Amino acid sequence: MVKGKSEILFSKIATYLILSFCSIFSIFPFFWMISTALKPDTEIYSTTPSFFSNNFSLTNFIEVLNESDFLTFFKNSFFVSVVTTIIGLIIAVLAGYSLSRFGRYKSIKFAGFSLTVSQMVPGVLLLIPIYMIFKEIHLINSYTALILAYSTFVIPLSTFMMKGFLDSVSISLEESAALDGASRFRTLVQIILPVSIPSLVSTGLYTFVTAWNEYMFGYVLINDVAHRTLTPGITLFRGQFTTDWGNLMAASVLAVIPVTIIFAFLQRYLISGLMSGAVKG
Amino acid sequence: MEQFKKMNKETANRLNSLVYMGPAIIFMVFLIGIPLIQVIWDSFHAKSLTNPNLNGFVGLNNFKKVLSDQLFISNLNNTIIWTVLSVFGELILGLIVGIALNQKIKGRVIFRSLIIVPWIVPIAVAGLTWTWMLNPDYGIINYLLVKTGLIDHSIYWLGNAKTSLLTVTFINIWRTFPYWVISILAGLQSIPEDLYEASAIDGANIFQRFFHVTLPGLKNVITTLIFMHIIWTSVNFDFIWITTEGGPNYSSETLPIMIYRYAMKNYDIGSSSALSVIIISILLMLFAVIPLVRLLTRKKKIKEAA
Numbered sequence: 031m032v033k034g035k036s037e038i039l040f041s042k043i044a045t046y047l048i049l050s051f052c053s054i055f056s057i058f059p060f061f062w063m064i065s066t067a068l069k070p071d072t073e074i075y076s077t078t079p080s081f082f083s084n085n086f087s088l089t090n091f092i093e094v095l096n097e098s099d100f101l102t103f104f105k106n107s108f109f110v111s112v113v114t115t116i117i118g119l120i121i122a123v124l125a126g127y128s129l130s131r132f133g134r135y136k137s138i139k140f141a142g143f144s145l146t147v148s149q150m151v152p153g154v155l156l157l158i159p160i161y162m163i164f165k166e167i168h169l170i171n172s173y174t175a176l177i178l179a180y181s182t183f184v185i186p187l188s189t190f191m192m193k194g195f196l197d198s199v200s201i202s203l204e205e206s207a208a209l210d211g212a213s214r215f216r217t218l219v220q221i222i223l224p225v226s227i228p229s230l231v232s233t234g235l236y237t238f239v240t241a242w243n244e245y246m247f248g249y250v251l252i253n254d255v256a257h258r259t260l261t262p263g264i265t266l267f268r269g270q271f272t273t274d275w276g277n278l279m280a281a282s283v284l285a286v287i288p289v290t291i292i293f294a295f296l297q298r299y300l301i302s303g304l305m306s307g308a309v310k311g
Numbered sequence: 312m313e314q315f316k317k318m319n320k321e322t323a324n325r326l327n328s329l330v331y332m333g334p335a336i337i338f339m340v341f342l343i344g345i346p347l348i349q350v351i352w353d354s355f356h357a358k359s360l361t362n363p364n365l366n367g368f369v370g371l372n373n374f375k376k377v378l379s380d381q382l383f384i385s386n387l388n389n390t391i392i393w394t395v396l397s398v399f400g401e402l403i404l405g406l407i408v409g410i411a412l413n414q415k416i417k418g419r420v421i422f423r424s425l426i427i428v429p430w431i432v433p434i435a436v437a438g439l440t441w442t443w444m445l446n447p448d449y450g451i452i453n454y455l456l457v458k459t460g461l462i463d464h465s466i467y468w469l470g471n472a473k474t475s476l477l478t479v480t481f482i483n484i485w486r487t488f489p490y491w492v493i494s495i496l497a498g499l500q501s502i503p504e505d506l507y508e509a510s511a512i513d514g515a516n517i518f519q520r521f522f523h524v525t526l527p528g529l530k531n532v533i534t535t536l537i538f539m540h541i542i543w544t545s546v547n548f549d550f551i552w553i554t555t556e557g558g559p560n561y562s563s564e565t566l567p568i569m570i571y572r573y574a575m576k577n578y579d580i581g582s583s584s585a586l587s588v589i590i591i592s593i594l595l596m597l598f599a600v601i602p603l604v605r606l607l608t609r610k611k612k613i614k615e616a617a
Contacts, residue, residue, distance in 0.1 A: 037517065041414065048411045052404070053425040056489065057439045063450055066443065079451050125335035132328030141332045145585065148343045152546035152594075154567040155587045158574045159346035162360075179542060185335050214327055221495035243433040245549045250575070261435040268439065269436070275443050284435045293431050297424060 044101070058284075067091065067280040070254025074276050090280035099255050100281055103263030108288075110259060114180040118188050118237040119230060121181070124221040127218060127257040131201075141271045149186035153246065161250055188222055188233045195229035235244065236294055239289055260285050353584035360578035373585035382561055382569065390565040393480055394545040398537055400484040405491025405536070410525065412492065413499040423496075430489035438553035441482045444468055472562035475555050479563055483550050491536055498532035499525070538601060542594060566590055 066074055067090050096099045104258040108256070132138045160179060161170070169175040199222055207217040209296040224228070242260070258266075264285055267278040332401070360364040377383055412423055429437060436461065443609055444452050454464045456471040468478040506524050526533075548567045551557060557564030563573075566586065573583035 041517065042416065044417055045411045045414045048407060049419075049422040051417075052408050053410075053422055055485070056426045056428050059437070059485075062358045062433075062444055063436075063440045074451050077449065077454075079449065079454055121334045121338065124331040124333075128328050128331035132324060132331075135325060135328055137325075138328050138332060138367060141336055144339055145335065148339045150542065151343055152345065152542065152567075152590075154546050154548045154570060155350060155591060156343065156346040157548075158341065158570065158580060158583050158587070160350040161344065161574075162353075162580065178338075178342060185338055189335060191465065239431065243435075245435045245553070246432065249552075250571075261433050265435055265439065268442075275446075275449075278439060279443065284439060285436055286432055289431050289433070297427075304424075 032275070063279045063282050063286075065276060066212055067283050069276065071276055090276040091284070094277050094280045094284065098267070098277070099258070099263065100284065102255060103258055103260045104284070106173070106257055107242055107260040110176045110180070111238050112171070113177050114184070114241040115234050115237045117181045117209075118184045119234050121185055122188035122192045122222070122225075122233060123218075123230075124186070125189040126196055127222075128194040129189065130196035145186040145189055147204065153183060157250055160247075164251060169251075171252055171254045171257050173257060176241075176244075176248060179247045179251065180237075180244060184237045184240050185254060190236060191233045191236070192226075192229060195226055199225060231296065239292065242289060329610070337415060350584045350587045353580055354588045357483055358580040358584070360574060360580055362578070369581065373581040374589070376582050377585045378587065382552045382564065385561070386564050386566055386569050389460065389476055389563065390545055390567075393483075394479045394541055395567055396477070397487070397544045398540050399517075401491045401540065402533070402537065404484065404488040405495050406529075408488070408492045409495030409499060410521075412496055422508060423492075427489040427490060429486045432486075434486065434549040435553055437486045438482060441485070442469060442554055445478065469555050471561055473540040474558050475559060479551050479554050482554065483544065483547070486550075487540070487544075491540075494536055495529060498529045502528035511575075529570045540556055545594075546590070 065081065065083070068086055068088070069091065070085050072089045073080060073083050073085070098216070125141075128138055129142050133142065158174050164170050164175050169178075203221055203225075204214075205218050207221050212220070244259075245261040245265075248259040249265075252262065264278065264281045267274065267281055329496060355368060355370065357365050357369045357372075359369055365473075408426060412419055412426070444450050444467045447453060447465045447470070450465075452468075453465040462605040466474065468474050501606050502524065506528070509519060510524050546567050548564075548571065551563055551565060551568055552571070555563045565577075567590075570583050570586050570590075573579050573586060
């Protein structure tokens with residue numbers, strides 16, 4: 031590299047400054063969320079807020095867990111997200127396999143095109159008609175409503191993620207299994223899926239996080255506490271006139287834990303999945 | 312016999328292809344296709360959420376009602392401001408941080424992990440946390456701004472008609488820019504290193520290298536990002552609903568919020584559907600414009616080359 035020494039030094043310092051500043055910018059709200067959740071009320075509602083409290087307190091967490099519907103919301107979100115992940119993965123594997131192996135057929139080409147178009151249709155435009163249809167068939171206030179809606183919105187991208195991976199699995203593997211007399215479906219389950227685990231993990235994570243974080247459909251399709259999920263649930267901690275910010279921040283911390291754990295352990299999968307999706311658009 | 316066997320296999324393959332694709336198609340038809348047709352149908356009919364007796368074809372009445380709504384133009388304006396500023400802010404931050412993360416420096420994995428954090432968190436949590444930090448009485452942001460002398464007294468950022476939309480836009484940029492960083496980073500890593508070296512040998516400075524090597528190399532990634540995010544941002548419901556619900560006094564209301572308000576507050580499904588159809592039309596026009604722009608710039612390039 032032909033660069034002046036001063037230029038190298040300058041760009042190094044600039045790089046560190048930019049990255050440090052942006053890291054703080056990204057992280058600070060979480061720091062503040064945790065800090066507030068751990069403070070006693072007297073310090074939360076202080077006109078001179080402190081960064082670290084001297085009277086560390088778990089009261090907010092205990093109140094959220096014991097005196098609110100938080101655990102119901104959490105359980106509902108978990109159930110809906112897990113079922114959505116399973117259904118989404120099964121459908122994406124099948125459709126991705128079809129796109130990858132039979133993409134030469136006009137019908138499958140058209141199906142692939144339809145999936146691309148579906149991906150572009152904004153959810154908010156379908157919100158009201160889906161609400162009306164679900165009302166008609168009595169699905170409002172049911173897990174099924176959310177599972178159906180979430181599956182629909184993750185299927186296109188999941189399918190393309192799976193197709194991208196299955197394209198890289200050699201066809202000769204399948205052909206030898208077919209010669210041994212195995213059916214196509216058995217080959218898919220017994221030969222192809224075991225080598226697809228990394229892409230199953232990243233597709234599954236994408237689905238789980240999408241379902242876990244979704245707000246709008248959860249807010250509109252569910253009106254009772256028994257079925258309400260976490261994201262609309264925590265917004266209820268905000269009252270009409272007064273808000274218990276300590277409780278709200280404690281609930282937020284707890285709501286973020288699952289996605290943080292997923293992310294901490296499987297960051298590589300998630301980023302590579304995101305990148306492959308992003309580059310293809 | 313051989314021919315027969317081959318044909319049989321071909322038929323089996325065709326059948327298989329459809330069976331495997333089937334479940335995905337069923338979902339798309341029932342949860343995207345039919346609702347989409349329903350929305351278009353409803354936009355030409357009188358329909359109420361609460362009164363089942365209200366029905367019948369009303370022609371363009373719903374559209375007239377929406378277009379003559381005084382808030383329509385201001386909400387369209389809000390939607391454009393919200394979308395353009397968000398995408399612009401995300402692009403600038405994404406480029407700066409993406410390029411910084413592409414340098415060979417120590418700790419870049421840690422920086423990347425920290426910077427991506429906002430993107431993995433639910434919008435609901437992000438919106439509420441910022442609402443708390445921006446609180447006029449006890450919020451940390453006002454405290455810091457007053458203390459450093461940047462403002463004289465606390466501002467009710469989300470509760471003031473002048474600042475509400477811009478503040479939500481800022482929160483959106485904070486939550487979304489990591490996605491741009493990761494995508495731009497992926498794009499940067501596909502630019503061959505020797506292109507930079509060659510231009511450095513030619514005596515190009517840091518800015519010339521940016522405009523002649525980096526930007527052209529990122530053209531495809533950036534075009535896709537801008538295009539996708541114009542759609543995603545303009546139709547986003549969550550950020551605004553969670554932080555301001557479109558208020559105060561509709562100052563931060565965008566068209567998606569208006570769809571919800573028409574249907575769930577005014578119980579007017581007809582108008583809500585008409586507004587949806589209007590938004591679909593605007594988005595379709597955007598779709599039509601982009602290939603056109605591409606075609607024109609390509610022609611210009613060919614001319615320049617000749």
